[in-house]
Structure formats: C-alpha cells, structure tokens
Amino acid sequence: MEGGFVGRMTDTLLPIFDGHNDVLLSVYGWPRAEARSLFARGEKGHLDLPRAREGGFVGGFFAVWVPPDPAARRPDLRPGAEDPEGAEQGLDVLPPAVPQAFALRMAMSLSATLFRLEAESSGGFEVVRDVAQLRRCLDSSTVAAILHFEGAEPIDPELNALEVFYRAGLRSLGLVWSRANAFAEGVPFQFPSSPDTGPGLTPAGKDLVQACNRMGIMVDLSHLNERGFWDVAEISKAPLVATHSNAHALTATPRNLLDTQLAAIRDSGGVVGVNFAVQFSREDGRREPDTPISALVRHFAYLCDRMGPDHVAFGSDFDGATIPDEIHDAAGLPRLVEALRAAGFDEATLRKLGHENWLRVLGQTWK
Numbered sequence: 211m212e213g214g215f216v217g218r219m220t221d222t223l224l225p226i227f228d229g230h231n232d233v234l235l236s237v238y239g240w241p242r243a244e245a246r247s248l249f250a251r252g253e254k255g256h257l258d259l260p261r262a263r264e265g266g267f268v269g270g271f272f273a274v275w276v277p278p279d280p281a282a283r284r285p286d287l288r289p290g291a292e293d294p295e296g297a298e299q300g301l302d303v304l305p306p307a308v309p310q311a312f313a314l315r316m317a318m319s320l321s322a323t324l325f326r327l328e329a330e331s332s333g334g335f336e337v338v339r340d341v342a343q344l345r346r347c348l349d350s351s352t353v354a355a356i357l358h359f360e361g362a363e364p365i366d367p368e369l370n371a372l373e374v375f376y377r378a379g380l381r382s383l384g385l386v387w388s389r390a391n392a393f394a395e396g397v398p399f400q401f402p403s404s405p406d407t408g409p410g411l412t413p414a415g416k417d418l419v420q421a422c423n424r425m426g427i428m429v430d431l432s433h434l435n436e437r438g439f440w441d442v443a444e445i446s447k448a449p450l451v452a453t454h455s456n457a458h459a460l461t462a463t464p465r466n467l468l469d470t471q472l473a474a475i476r477d478s479g480g481v482v483g484v485n486f487a488v489q490f491s492r493e494d495g496r497r498e499p500d501t502p503i504s505a506l507v508r509h510f511a512y513l514c515d516r517m518g519p520d521h522v523a524f525g526s527d528f529d530g531a532t533i534p535d536e537i538h539d540a541a542g543l544p545r546l547v548e549a550l551r552a553a554g555f556d557e558a559t560l561r562k563l564g565h566e567n568w569l570r571v572l573g574q575t576w577k
C-alpha cells in the first residue's frame with residue numbers, strides 16, 4: 211500500500227485536498243447497505259484509499275451527516291430520502307429536523323468509524339488536527355482526514371458536545387445540512403430558487419459561531435440559507451468558507467452562492483470548494499449523470515473570475531451526490547484536472563485550487 215510505485219504515481223498527479231465527502235456513512239453501512247471498505251478498491255461509490263491514490267486525492271473533509279431518525283420517520287416520506295444531497299419528498303420543503311439525542315448517537319458512531327479507520331490503516335490514513343500534521347500527510351502518502359460535522363444537530367445548546375468533539379478532533383462544523391436545527395436553517399432543494407428561504411441564525415447559533423472562532427473550528431456555510439450566511443459574515447472573525455457549493459449565477463439552486471456571497475467570501479480571505487453534484491452544476495439543475503465535465507469547468511472558471519484563484523478549491527461531495535459519469539469516482543480526478551488545463555488553468559493556479567488555498571484558510575482558522 212505504501213510502495214514506491216504509488217509514491218511515484220502520486221508525484222505525477224495534482225495533489226487534491228477536497229472540501230467534502232460522505233464516505234463515512236457508506237463505511238458505517240447506513241441505512242441498509244452493506245458497509246464498504248475504505249481499504250479495498252471497490253466499484254461502488256466514489257471513494258476508497260486505492261482510488262484516492264490513483265486520482266491524486268490526498269485528503270479532505272470527512273463528513274458526519276446525520277440521516278433522518280428512523281423512529282421519527284414520517285410514513286409519507288419516499289424511499290431515498292436518506293440520500294445526503296436531496297431527492298426528498300417535495301423539494302420545496304425542508305426535510306424534517308432530527309432530535310439532538312439521535313444526532314449525537316449518529317455522530318458518535320460516525321466519528322468512531324473515522325478513528326477506527328485511522329487505527330486500522332497502518333499509517334495510511336490520519337485524522338488531522340493542525341496544519342503542521344496536515345502538511346506532513348501531504349508530504350507523504352498518508353491520506354489526511356478532517357473530522358467535519360455536516361449540520362450541528364449533535365451539538366447541545368450548552369455546547370458540551372462541541373467541547374468534547376473538539377478534543378476528539380472536530381475541526382470543521384457546518385451549522386446546518388438542508389434542514390432546521392437549534393442554531394440555523396438550511397436551504398431546501400427546489401430549482402430554481404434564491405437561497406433566501408428562511409430565517410437567520412438563532413441566538414444559540416450566534417453563540418456557536420463565536421465558540422467555533424474561539425476554539426479554532428472552521429465554520430462551513432454550505433447548505434445555510436442566505437440570512438444565516440450574512441449573520442455568520444457579520445459575526446465570524448475567521449475566513450468565510452463554503453466547502454461544497456457552486457455559483458448561483460450559472461446554476462440557480464439555493465445550494466449555490468450568489469455573486470454578493472462570493473464577494474464576501476473573497477473579501478474575508480476564504481474559499482469555495484466546487485461541488486461535483488450534477489444538479490448544482492448544470493444550467494437546468496437536472497440530476498443527469500451524463501453531464502459533461504465542462505459543466506464543472508464553467509463553475510471553476512466563473513468562481514476564479516469573480517473571486518480570483520486564491521479563493522477556489524475542490525469540494526467533490528464524493529459518496530454524497532450524483533457526479534458526472536466522465537469523472538466516475540476519485541480515480542477520475544485527473545480527467546477533471548486535464549479539462550481544467552485544457553481550459554487554460556496554469557500549474558500555479560491548479561496547485562492553489564488543489565490544496566494550497568485550503569492550507570492557507572485552515573492555517574488562519576485553526577489555533
């Protein structure tokens with residue numbers, strides 16, 4: 211696994227540190243699916259360590275996403291509602307909130323899954339807690355994982371869970387997935403729509419952002435509605451970050467960012483990770499796997515034009531979204547990089563997009 215062949219292969223690839231994946235849920239085996247291995251090269255899903263090494267995926271944010279509580283499940287929900295990127299009943303309606311106790315149990319299970327993977331990896335996979343450790347991983351063939359919560363449902367209003375999970379390794383927190391919780395409200399998935407779909411942060415949400423600043427936990431704005439976004443922009447002392455969102459001007463889903471939001475992220479020194487989800491990339495917002503890579507290239511180009519190359523990165527959403535067939539999985543990342551090169555992105559820009567921008571932002575955010 212750590213042989214020289216892999217080392218040489220990696221040297222020829224653009225190293226990509228990635229803003230978002232949902233592989234933990236697949237490895238844990240939720241809800242009915244057979245658990246997948248992170249260590250064996252699979253055909254299912256998008257990400258495992260062999261395919262990561264083939265594609266130049268050197269690490270990323272590994273999401274703890276809390277599925278709907280089966281005990282609280284409404285009988286009218288369609289099957290498929292567990293899908294992390296939508297396909298809910300009625301796309302204009304927010305998926306139901308989940309109780310904190312259930313969310314905390316799931317966060318324990320998925321965080322434990324991440325730590326077990328690290329322990330079983332014989333040094334091939336590390337949970338990183340500071341930038342020096344992240345750099346060491348990038349300089350070796352160790353895949354680096356950031357523990358990230360996609361939605362703050364596991365956190366109690368007293369922030370006790372935040373304290374404990376920080377000490378365990380939590381370094382990134384999305385205030386919401388696309389639902390409401392005690393802190394903020396996410397956007398639904400209807401198309402087309404503005405992201406201005408609901409109220410801003412609650413008082414507890416504002417406290418949470420300040421606590422994250424204090425502790426050095428990155429706050430992720432993806433899935434947050436527009437009023438919540440501006441609340442965070444006003445409160446947060448850290449660079450503004452959306453780990454897996456695209457440009458609303460090209461694809462008018464509420465999951466994407468308005469030009470005004472992109473400007474605020476740029477001015478804060480932050481970054482946007484480009485999401486590979488086809489329905490956030492195509493002009494018509496449809497979930498068609500035969501979407502060409504050029505749809506993603508357009509978003510990379512637009513974001514770079516608007517914000518400059520210091521503020522754009524990758525945010526694949528591997529194992530959480532329908533991505534273009536042409537990319538297929540993590541091993542297909544070089545096809546996207548090649549398309550970016552063909553569109554005129556030079557090597558210095560590609561290195562920024564690939565990992566340098568993430569390193570800068572995390573260095574400014576983590577203590």
Ligand SMILES: [Zn+2]
Nearest residue numbers: 294360433454
């Ligand atoms: Zn997401």
